[in-house]
Amino acid sequence: MCTSRIFPLPKACPRCTTALVTGAVGEAFLDECPSCHGIWVDAQSLEKIVADPELQAALGEPSAASPARSSLATARYVACPSCAQIMNRMNFARISKVIVDVCRAHGTWFDANELAQLSVFLREGGMAKWQKRHEEESAQGRRDAHAANVAAVINGEHASPEIERCRDYSHAADFVMQLAFALFGRR
Ligand SMILES: [Zn+2]
Ligand SMILES: [Zn+2]
Numbered sequence: 517m518c519t520s521r522i523f524p525l526p527k528a529c530p531r532c533t534t535a536l537v538t539g540a541v542g543e544a545f546l547d548e549c550p551s552c553h554g555i556w557v558d559a560q561s562l563e564k565i566v567a568d569p570e571l572q573a574a575l576g577e578p579s580a581a582s583p584a585r586s587s588l589a590t591a592r593y594v595a596c597p598s599c600a601q602i603m604n605r606m607n608f609a610r611i612s613k614v615i616v617d618v619c620r621a622h623g624t625w626f627d628a629n630e631l632a633q634l635s636v637f638l639r640e641g642g643m644a645k646w647q648k649r650h651e652e653e654s655a656q657g658r659r660d661a662h663a664a665n666v667a668a669v670i671n672g673e674h675a676s677p678e679i680e681r682c683r684d685y686s687h688a689a690d691f692v693m694q695l696a697f698a699l700f701g702r703r
Contacts, residue, residue: 544562557624
């Protein structure tokens with residue numbers, strides 16, 4: 517959410533260095549590796565995917581033939597295609613079992629099949645389950661803390677102070693409201 521998409525630069529696949537090919541699903545940009553089929557998703561695009569069931573459906577179903585190969589324990593760490601910093605590996609939303617590589621400033625790397633797995637998690641109400649788990653774990657249970665941590669999932673961080681370091685704070689706040697509406701407003 518701190519990045520600009522006006523003049524996207526060519527990026528190399530963090531796994532195999534093949535040049536990524538930029539495509540789009542709705543308003544979300546996806547940079548896919550034509551060789552290993554991993555997908556780079558910038559932070560703004562991932563917010564849109566998390567908030568929009570139509571985008572989630574458009575991402576399709578995971579292929580049984582090519583399960584994600586990564587796990588928290590075995591996969592090697594990879595560098596962000598934008599800034600070359602080594603990314604953090606995390607279980608998306610802690611309960612999804614989709615292990616992703618996250619650069620807090622730029623976006624999230626999904627190995628082959630992982631983005632489709634995430635879309636299934638989201639379509640099955642994963643974020644609401646995560647929210648419930650978080651509420652159960654939260655001793656204070658304050659609503660603002662929950663909201664801040666929803667955005668923190670996208671940023672690859674579970675603690676809320678990271679949000680304040682983001683230059684575009686108002687955008688983060690808008691996203692939290694949008695996401696809260698998507699999760700609880702129309703069902
Ligand atoms: Zn690749
Ligand atoms: Zn980066």
